[in-house]
Amino acid sequence: MPKEARKPSTYVDFKEVKAAVTIEAVLERYELLDDLEPKDDGYTGDCPFHEGESERPFHVSLSKNAWYCFGCEEGGNVLDFVAQMEDVSIKGAAQLLAEWFEVESTRKGSKRRRGKPKAVEADPEGSEPESEALSGSQEAEAERPEPTEKASDADPGAPEFSNRPLGFSLKNLDPGHEMLEPLGFDRATVEHFEAGYCGNGMMKGRLAIPIHSFNGELLAYAGRALDGDAGYKYPPKFDRSLELYNLHRAIEPAQAEGLMLVSDVLEVWRLSVAGHANAVALMGDEMSAEQEALLTSFAGESARVLVLWPETAGRDAIVARLVSQVYVQTMELEEFLA
Numbered sequence: 001m002p003k004e005a006r007k008p009s010t011y012v013d014f015k016e017v018k019a020a021v022t023i024e025a026v027l028e029r030y031e032l033l034d035d036l037e038p039k040d041d042g043y044t045g046d047c048p049f050h051e052g053e054s055e056r057p058f059h060v061s062l063s064k065n066a067w068y069c070f071g072c073e074e075g076g077n078v079l080d081f082v083a084q085m086e087d088v089s090i091k092g093a094a095q096l097l098a099e100w101f102e103v104e105s106t107r108k109g110s111k112r113r114r115g116k117p118k119a120v121e122a123d124p125e126g127s128e129p130e131s132e133a134l135s136g137s138q139e140a141e142a143e144r145p146e147p148t149e150k151a152s153d154a155d156p157g158a159p160e161f162s163n164r165p166l167g168f169s170l171k172n173l174d175p176g177h178e179m180l181e182p183l184g185f186d187r188a189t190v191e192h193f194e195a196g197y198c199g200n201g202m203m204k205g206r207l208a209i210p211i212h213s214f215n216g217e218l219l220a221y222a223g224r225a226l227d228g229d230a231g232y233k234y235p236p237k238f239d240r241s242l243e244l245y246n247l248h249r250a251i252e253p254a255q256a257e258g259l260m261l262v263s264d265v266l267e268v269w270r271l272s273v274a275g276h277a278n279a280v281a282l283m284g285d286e287m288s289a290e291q292e293a294l295l296t297s298f299a300g301e302s303a304r305v306l307v308l309w310p311e312t313a314g315r316d317a318i319v320a321r322l323v324s325q326v327y328v329q330t331m332e333l334e335e336f337l338a
């Protein structure tokens with residue numbers, strides 16, 4: 001199991017985050033504001049953390065930028081609120097808030113991520129909750145430019161990584177939750193992938209699946225919907241086109257067998273159940289230059305990639321790019337697993 005990543009590079013100034021983000025914006029982001037009633041200099045209503053008997057135990061003060069629940073006897077600032085919602089540390093909450101509201105530290109030369117120019121403001125207008133993830137290519141296309149020449153010119157052994165380690169992990173994921181049963185995976189499989197049903201926070205009601213870098217650093221969680229739409233929710237700043245899901249586990253078995261390439265995260269799980277530990281997923285229908293570099297770099301001594309994909313133009317495009325670098329075979333996943 002990879003160690004929880006704790007990097008000083010994810011430095012966040014708590015004070016700056018508290019000053020930049022209003023409790024109102026946080027409540028808005030969780031879509032809680034509509035359920036609260038305006039009162040005094042803030043709001044009152046049901047508590048998002050407990051189900052209680054007492055009437056309107058939850059109070060929000062805008063002037064103090066704080067909240068308090070008389071039922072839980074808990075309260076605090078925006079950091080405490082997010083820590084409670086997401087079940088993370090105060091540090092983790094600060095990182096999440098800094099990311100969601102694009103709070104940049106003034107104490108450190110901040111590096112803006114490429115391709116994401118956006119106003120640095122913490123007003124509620126600019127902080128709409130992330131949209132439900134469109135599955136696959138649509139969103140990827142909207143978010144990132146075409147693979148640049150720069151990326152394809154890069155040394156394939158040294159692809160560019162810009163997703164930062166997450167710095168915390170979600171606690172209390174339930175690998176045996178009944179909501180996961182329709183997916184058809186046993187508990188051992190869910191545990192093998194360190195995933196589980198998430199009962200609170202932004203991934204609430206979803207199967208939360210950790211995504212790691214090639215060297216095992218935790219980067220983000222994908223939240224697989226469980227209501228039948230089969231879509232995924234990703235953190236807004238996480239660029240999944242820079243990663244291959246499950247690569248850190250697949251590298252060793254790929255030494256002898258090469259890699260298997262699929263589109264969907266759970267297809268990797270299905271292959272694992274069938275005894276294939278060397279599968280990775282694009283987390284979408286298109287292959288970026290970075291993903292191409294990862295695939296060809298880690299395809300093992302045999303330099304084989306088995307593309308398990310329906311027969312489409314998309315598959316042909318992927319194969320055409322790989323074929324000059326590695327030995328490529330194609331098959332449909334269902335056929336392979338039959």
Ligand SMILES: [Zn+2]
Nearest residue numbers: 047050069072
């Ligand atoms: Zn409460």
